[in-house]
Amino acid sequence: MFEQLGLIGCGLMGGSFALALKRAGLVKRVVGYSKSPSTTAQARQLGVIDIEAPSALLAVAGADIVLLAVPVAATEATFKSIKHLITPNTLVMDVGSTKRDVVDAARRALREQVGSFVPAHPITGKEVSGVEHAVADLYTGKHVILTPIERTQPEQVRRATEVWSALQCHVMTMTPESHDAAFAAVSHLPHLIAFAMMHSMLTQPQGEEYLKLAGPGFRDFTRIAASDPRMWRDVLLANKEEVLAQSQAFRRTLQAMEHMIENQNGDALEGLITQASDARTDWRMVSFKPQK
Amino acid sequence: MFEQLGLIGCGLMGGSFALALKRAGLVKRVVGYSKSPSTTAQARQLGVIDIEAPSALLAVAGADIVLLAVPVAATEATFKSIKHLITPNTLVMDVGSTKRDVVDAARRALREQVGSFVPAHPITGKEVSGVEHAVADLYTGKHVILTPIERTQPEQVRRATEVWSALQCHVMTMTPESHDAAFAAVSHLPHLIAFAMMHSMLTQPQGEEYLKLAGPGFRDFTRIAASDPRMWRDVLLANKEEVLAQSQAFRRTLQAMEHMIENQNGDALEGLITQASDARTDWRMVSFKPQK
Numbered sequence: 365m366f367e368q369l370g371l372i373g374c375g376l377m378g379g380s381f382a383l384a385l386k387r388a389g390l391v392k393r394v395v396g397y398s399k400s401p402s403t404t405a406q407a408r409q410l411g412v413i414d415i416e417a418p419s420a421l422l423a424v425a426g427a428d429i430v431l432l433a434v435p436v437a438a439t440e441a442t443f444k445s446i447k448h449l450i451t452p453n454t455l456v457m458d459v460g461s462t463k464r465d466v467v468d469a470a471r472r473a474l475r476e477q478v479g480s481f482v483p484a485h486p487i488t489g490k491e492v493s494g495v496e497h498a499v500a501d502l503y504t505g506k507h508v509i510l511t512p513i514e515r516t517q518p519e520q521v522r523r524a525t526e527v528w529s530a531l532q533c534h535v536m537t538m539t540p541e542s543h544d545a546a547f548a549a550v551s552h553l554p555h556l557i558a559f560a561m562m563h564s565m566l567t568q569p570q571g572e573e574y575l576k577l578a579g580p581g582f583r584d585f586t587r588i589a590a591s592d593p594r595m596w597r598d599v600l601l602a603n604k605e606e607v608l609a610q611s612q613a614f615r616r617t618l619q620a621m622e623h624m625i626e627n628q629n630g631d632a633l634e635g636l637i638t639q640a641s642d643a644r645t646d647w648r649m650v651s652f653k654p655q656k
Numbered sequence: 657m658f659e660q661l662g663l664i665g666c667g668l669m670g671g672s673f674a675l676a677l678k679r680a681g682l683v684k685r686v687v688g689y690s691k692s693p694s695t696t697a698q699a700r701q702l703g704v705i706d707i708e709a710p711s712a713l714l715a716v717a718g719a720d721i722v723l724l725a726v727p728v729a730a731t732e733a734t735f736k737s738i739k740h741l742i743t744p745n746t747l748v749m750d751v752g753s754t755k756r757d758v759v760d761a762a763r764r765a766l767r768e769q770v771g772s773f774v775p776a777h778p779i780t781g782k783e784v785s786g787v788e789h790a791v792a793d794l795y796t797g798k799h800v801i802l803t804p805i806e807r808t809q810p811e812q813v814r815r816a817t818e819v820w821s822a823l824q825c826h827v828m829t830m831t832p833e834s835h836d837a838a839f840a841a842v843s844h845l846p847h848l849i850a851f852a853m854m855h856s857m858l859t860q861p862q863g864e865e866y867l868k869l870a871g872p873g874f875r876d877f878t879r880i881a882a883s884d885p886r887m888w889r890d891v892l893l894a895n896k897e898e899v900l901a902q903s904q905a906f907r908r909t910l911q912a913m914e915h916m917i918e919n920q921n922g923d924a925l926e927g928l929i930t931q932a933s934d935a936r937t938d939w940r941m942v943s944f945k946p947q948k
Contacts, residue, residue, distance in 0.1 A: 487869070487871045488871075507869070507871075509869075545862070545866075546862070546865065546866045546869050547869070549857055549860070549863070549866040550857075550866050550867065550869055550870035550871070550874050551870070551871070551873060551874065553853065554853065554873060554874055554877045554878075555873070556910070556913060557849060557853065557877075557910065558877065558932075558936075559913065559928065559929045559932040559933070560906060560909040560910040560913055560932075561845065561846065561849065561906055561909075562931075562932035562933075562935055562936050563909050563928055563931055563932045563935075564902075564905050564906040564908075564909040565841055565842075565935075566931060566932070566935050567905075567909070568841070568905070570837070570838070571841070573838065574837075574838045574841045574842050575842065575935075575939055576942050577779070577799070577801075577838050577839070577842055577942075578842035578843070578939075578941065579779045579780075579799075579842070579843070579941065580941070581843060581846060581847070581879075581880045582842050582843065582846055582941075583941050584876040584877070584879050584880070585846045585849075585850065585876070585877055585879070585880060586846075586936050586939075587873070587876050587877070587936075588873045588876070588877055589932050589933060589935075589936040590933050590936040590937045591933060592933070593926050593929040593930040593933050594926060596929055597922055597925045597926040597929055598922075600913075600917050600925065601917060601920060601922055601925070604917055604918070604920075607917060608914055608917060608918060610856075611910065611913075611914050612914070613856050613859075613860070614852060614853055614856045615907060615910060615911070616856075617852040617853075617855050617856040617859070618848070618849065618852040618903065618907060619907070621848060621851070621852055621892075621903075622900055622903050622904070625892050625893060625896055625899060625900060626896070626900060628893060628896075630889055630890075630893055633889045633892065633893070634885050634886060634889040636851065636855055637851045637885040637888055637889055638885040639854075639855055639858060640850075640851040640852075640854035640855040640858070640881050641851070641854075641881060641882050641883060641884070641885050643854055643855075643857075643858050643867075643881075644850075644854050644878050644879075644881040644882040645882045647867055647870075647878075649870065649871065649872070649874075649875050650868050650869075
């Protein structure tokens with residue numbers, strides 16, 4: 365049981381964490397701060413937070429658990445602004461989709477307090493953002509990946525695992541490097557592609573007419589293209605090397621397929637599609653059934 | 657009311673058409689032929705067809721409505737094999753995802769009987785194939801695009817429109833060229849990309865590990881990668897020019913995004929993603945509510 369959650373960033377992710385922690389009876393009060401005062405006010409009106417803080421530092425004052433739910437690009441500045449109130453007993457976590465940059469920022473900004481920080485990435489997707497979409501069960505049944513570094517206190521990793529488990533999440537641990545390589549492949553590249561495809565369509569003279577004919581395949585394929593632009597700008601920039609490596613590997617495969625089409629090489633094309641189709645047919649999302 | 661449907665190709669599309677026509681009370685008997693005798697037998701056992709024909713020609717004998725539901729690459733040979741039994745009163749349709757190649761094949765193979773052929777593309781997506789998945793409502797509420805040419809008999813276009821309307825479809829008419837350009841953009845390119853992305857993942861040493869971490873975004877994005885390989889090989893080859901043009905336009909956009917990431921050009925990246933995201937948020941699949 366925690367006394368106070370210091371919530372920095374009262375959007376979809378942060379707000380949902382606060383609601384989940386409250387519902388699980390894990391926290392007495394939530395003090396929240398958002399860069400935009402109207403967001404903080406809205407979070408209080410919606411009952412997501414109990415008290416509005418005028419700064420990140422004041423949200424952390426008195427907190428024994430702190431969640432950073434800010435765009436990854438704002439991580440370092442946020443750490444700097446709260447560093448003085450973090451003790452070895454404060455559990456500090458984030459929810460960022462990239463981890464190497466967050467860990468680097470934490471090393472630079474938190475220095476001797478970096479051991480209190482347990483980098484976390486809850487795998488949950490929504491194409492909407494904002495505190496008005498925050499729900500207590502956003503994380504229920506989801507995977508959460510923790511990427512502790514050598515300086516992270518084992519005790520804090522244990523507490524972080526307990527918190528997410530209490531929210532009915534399945535907790536895994538990876539290095540920040542493995543995390544970023546894997547998510548470049550399974551998440552960042554698909555988003556990049558979906559944005560590029562939507563944009564390529566828009567720039568065609570008849571793009572709007574074409575869109576009217578699009579069906580269910582297109583709908584599902586492009587769903588992630590509706591995701592939050594600023595967040596994804598930050599993710600793609602933060603995980604630059606891995607994203608570029610994945611994008612280039614993908615483009616090579618696409619070009620190889622174009623050559624097969626160009627040369628009417630039906631056998632090679634069918635062979636490649638068959639491998640892709642079989643792999644997708646066999647794939648099952650690893651789902652975690654929370655215990656009742 | 658038709659006396660006999662001659663069904664050539666008793667798979668998902670053909671089988672579902674037969675079931676729909678029967679349910680609507682539009683046909684007295686269905687005579688079916690599939691290249692594989694076991695498929696034809698299965699179609700009869702499932703009640704999808706009433707009589708098994710040992711050849712395409714014999715399925716057409718006595719038929720006043722004929723549906724070709726074969727891979728687009730098999731269209732021309734099929735037309736040639738049934739040409740002698742097609743009269744000006746026979747309504748002949750297909751269900752192919754590409755139309756220019758089908759129309760060209762019909763011109764070459766049907767010659768003076770080409771006026772009986774109304775090229776049709778029902779917009780319906782399923783990642784499964786085979787007669788065992790055929791259902792009477794596959795086409796209900798879907799769009800069907802007819803692409804008649806100058807030689808198509810207007811009376812047959814009228815009858816085709818009536819048939820699909822009776823199956824509660826929304827019928828549109830386009831030229832074969834416009835059809836193929838539009839579907840290269842909204843359907844063929846997304847499939848090509850999904851196949852390429854799945855394959856690019858598979859060829860990575862850690863691809864299998866990565867796949868275990870993939871979540872709902874990946875699931876929806878790659879759903880179409882599970883589609884039938886042979887059918888999609890044929891579609892991509894049949895619509896070669898338009899598919900290549902779309903793929904190249906897409907690759908140019910993707911490379912432009914890679915450059916923005918490479919150069920940390922956050923403003924340009926965010927601008928492009930915002931346009932894509934707004935367009936996808938605003939997009940609604942044009943849905944057709946059939947009348948009760």
